[in-house]
Amino acid sequence: MPVEILIVDDHAVVRAGIRMLIESDPQLLIVGECENGKEAVEQVNKLQPDVVLMDVTMPVMDGVEATRVIKKSKNPPPILALTIHEGPDYFFQMLQAGASGYVPKRAAPDDLLRAIHIVAGGNVFLEPQVAKELVSDYLSRVQQGSEKESYDGLTNREREVLTLIAEDETNQGIANLLGISVKTVERHRENMMSKLGLHSRTELVKYAIRKGLISLDD
Secondary structure: OOEEEEEEOOOHHHHHHHHHHHOOOOOEEEEEEEOOHHHHHHHHHHHOOOEEEEOOOOOOOOHHHHHHHHHOOOOOOOEEEEEOOOOHHHHHHHHHHOOOEEEEOOOOHHHHHHHHHHHHOOOOEEOHHHHHHHHHHHHHHHHOOOOOOHHHHOOHHHHHHHHHHHOOOOHHHHHHHHOOOHHHHHHHHHHHHHHHOOOOHHHHHHHHHHOOOOOOOO
16 A cells, blocks of 8 residues: 655645655655645645645645644654755754654655655654754754753663663564563563653653764764
8 A cells, every 4th residue: 555645735836746756656656735734734634645745835734733733633754854945943843743744845856755655654754954953953962051961860670661661663673672571661661661751652762862872874
């Protein structure tokens, strides 16, 4: 089954270019297009796409608010921000709203296609520059004393599980690598998320990047 895509961008020319690129991949299928966030919310409920490509600045409702609303719905699809804006303020807002990735429109076509497949698989895609900004933000907050050192409260096993989750390992894969049961992996995951105050795989990955547990070049 192809991955069904909803394109959200207020420029028809941009949507046409994205459509041509996506149609070059037989594993992807465009099921709809929207020109603002309000339409996106409505179409997500109607079409139930597998991935939403979301612009950030749009009329009526911007991508940040649309992402926030969509992520509050039942079984929301992953949202991949695709935008001309590369400033940290924009992508921090999108990630905090619940986006699973952030791709600048200057990115190579193959990078966008790869990002779509990655987020469709339930994982997180961050372009290296975006990841570096996250690390810079973390270091800045450490210097200001505002970053909670909750990582020190994790057990060695919980740290191992956290790192493997950030490296896109499944629960079964983690269980196999560590020689434990899937239920034990799930228990470690629940415990560490509670300790860290995190609520999703996306937040876990962002936390792991900030802590330097995974390489920005992977």
